Amino acid sequence: MLRFLTAGESHGPGLTAIVEGMVAGLPLTREYLDRQLTRRQGGYGRGGRMKIEQDQVQFLSGVRGGTTTGSPITLQITNRDWANWSEIMSAEPGAKLEQRVVTRPRPGHADLAGAIKYAHRDMRNVLERSSARETAARVAVGTLARRLLEELGVTIHGFVRRIGSVEAEVGSSLSAMEQENIQNSQLLCPDLKAEKQMMQGIDLAKEQGDSLGGVFEIHAYGLPVGLGSHAQWDRKLDSRLAGALMGIQAIKGVEIGLGFGAAEVLGSMVHDEINYTPEIGFYRATNRAGGIEGGITNGEPVVVRAAMKPIPTLYKPLRSVDLETKEQFEASVERSDVCAVPAACVVGEAVVAWELAIVFLEKFGGDSLQELKERVDLWNMQVRQV
Numbered sequence: 001m002l003r004f005l006t007a008g009e010s011h012g013p014g015l016t017a018i019v020e021g022m023v024a025g026l027p028l029t030r031e032y033l034d035r036q037l038t039r040r041q042g043g044y045g046r047g048g049r050m051k052i053e054q055d056q057v058q059f060l061s062g063v064r065g066g067t068t069t070g071s072p073i074t075l076q077i078t079n080r081d082w083a084n085w086s087e088i089m090s091a092e093p094g095a096k097l098e099q100r101v102v103t104r105p106r107p108g109h110a111d112l113a114g115a116i117k118y119a120h121r122d123m124r125n126v127l128e129r130s131s132a133r134e135t136a137a138r139v140a141v142g143t144l145a146r147r148l149l150e151e152l153g154v155t156i157h158g159f160v161r162r163i164g165s166v167e168a169e170v171g172s173s174l175s176a177m178e179q180e181n182i183q184n185s186q187l188l189c190p191d192l193k194a195e196k197q198m199m200q201g202i203d204l205a206k207e208q209g210d211s212l213g214g215v216f217e218i219h220a221y222g223l224p225v226g227l228g229s230h231a232q233w234d235r236k237l238d239s240r241l242a243g244a245l246m247g248i249q250a251i252k253g254v255e256i257g258l259g260f261g262a263a264e265v266l267g268s269m270v271h272d273e274i275n276y277t278p279e280i281g282f283y284r285a286t287n288r289a290g291g292i293e294g295g296i297t298n299g300e301p302v303v304v305r306a307a308m309k310p311i312p313t314l315y316k317p318l319r320s321v322d323l324e325t326k327e328q329f330e331a332s333v334e335r336s337d338v339c340a341v342p343a344a345c346v347v348g349e350a351v352v353a354w355e356l357a358i359v360f361l362e363k364f365g366g367d368s369l370q371e372l373k374e375r376v377d378l379w380n381m382q383v384r385q386v
């Protein structure tokens with residue numbers, strides 16, 4: 001069974017993840033993971049923290065000589081900002097924790113609900129873990145899955161579809177040109193005209209001390225028919241993808257295929273007609289279902305979208321109430337992202353890759369990459385003969 005846990009605070013010494021159940025024999029380098037960590041740190045609209053961090057992963061177990069061994073994989077990412085917070089974040093009894101105690105909850109963040117739930121007077125005990133700093137660890141973990149999927153002929157492409165009111169024009173399947181545009185875009189946006197407007201929107205929000213959300217979309221190409229299952233709610237691939245994407249900080253909506261759009265039109269405009277030729281087998285001319293029917297991949301690309309709310313920490317003060325004094329105040333802020341939709345998109349790619357790796361391993365099993373590949377090849381041959 002493929003599983004993982006992450007640990008670590010935003011301003012603590014670093015982040016750790018332990019991954020269990022990855023096949024042996026998977027070629028893997030630090031550089032491969034670091035590329036995705038660097039992508040996650042980028043994107044127009046990020047704040048001052050990203051100038052301090054330079055995320056890199058260290059393997060503490062489970063990888064030898066550039067190959068996974070089948071043992072648990074421990075990944076570690078250092079927080080460079082720890083140097084500035086070591087006293088405030090110290091684990092030692094008697095440490096000077098009263099310095100910069102946080103009693104002023106930010107609307108939209110986990111501060112107040114978390115402090116009440118865990119009976120904290122210092123909301124730092126909540127915000128340190130609710131922070132999206134944790135997503136660096138999830139990207140490292142998901143990138144292991146991405147490497148596995150690559151070996152199985154599956155590629156994952158994420159892009160930003162919307163920032164605030166500006167929507168990109170993008171085809172239903174990404175062209176080579178669009179894929180190249182994404183690589184060259186500061187917002188991971190395939191529509192370079194829309195990207196300009198999006199950046200202007202971010203600049204304006206920043207000037208006004210405000211923040212902006214948006215929508216990212218992820219396509220997975222090369223998936224076989226038959227991943228996931230209709231037989232039980234928690235085995236449905238769409239249910240799992242939605243849960244994984246919702247598990248990213250600030251994600252408030254998920255769509256598969258047409259998503260909410262499917263609720264607005266007639267059935268004949270929604271369902272993908274079925275075709276067959278001996279060369280291709282069964283296929284669809286359209287992919288409104290987003291590659292999943294009955295919780296099972298149908299052989300078309302998987303298409304998912306997620307909506308991110310605007311960042312809660314605002315330079316423009318929002319009213320809130322102090323936990324200690326119960327007095328209303330207007331929050332002041334030291335630093336924050338203005339928009340982090342491109343970063344969230346990279347996290348989205350990672351969590352989608354992870355869920356896809358899980359359903360692959362559930363269907364095909366196998367303890368080594370070779371064993372898994374042989375089983376997938378056999379299945380693909382069987383499907384061609386249906």
Ligand SMILES: Cc1cc2nc3c(=O)[nH]c(=O)nc-3n(C[C@H](O)[C@H](O)[C@H](O)COP(=O)(O)O)c2cc1C
Pocket residue numbers: 047108109110130131132135248249250251309311312313335336337338340343344347
């Ligand atoms: C990549 C990324 C970066 C984020 N950066 C910030 C930030 O700089 N400031 C902030 O207040 N929230 C930021 N957030 C959002 C908060 O982490 C999130 O809103 C908070 O944890 C509350 O969770 P919820 O929005 O899911 O309810 C970021 C989220 C992501 C995914």
Ligand SMILES: C=C(O[C@@H]1CC(C(=O)O)=C[C@@H](OP(=O)(O)O)[C@H]1O)C(=O)O
Pocket residue numbers: 010047048049050053130131132133134136249335336337
């Ligand atoms: C550290 C990261 O994002 C952070 C997520 C975050 C939040 O509240 O979610 C708040 C900010 O942290 P800080 O208050 O230290 O500036 C972001 O920088 C990261 O993405 O690596």
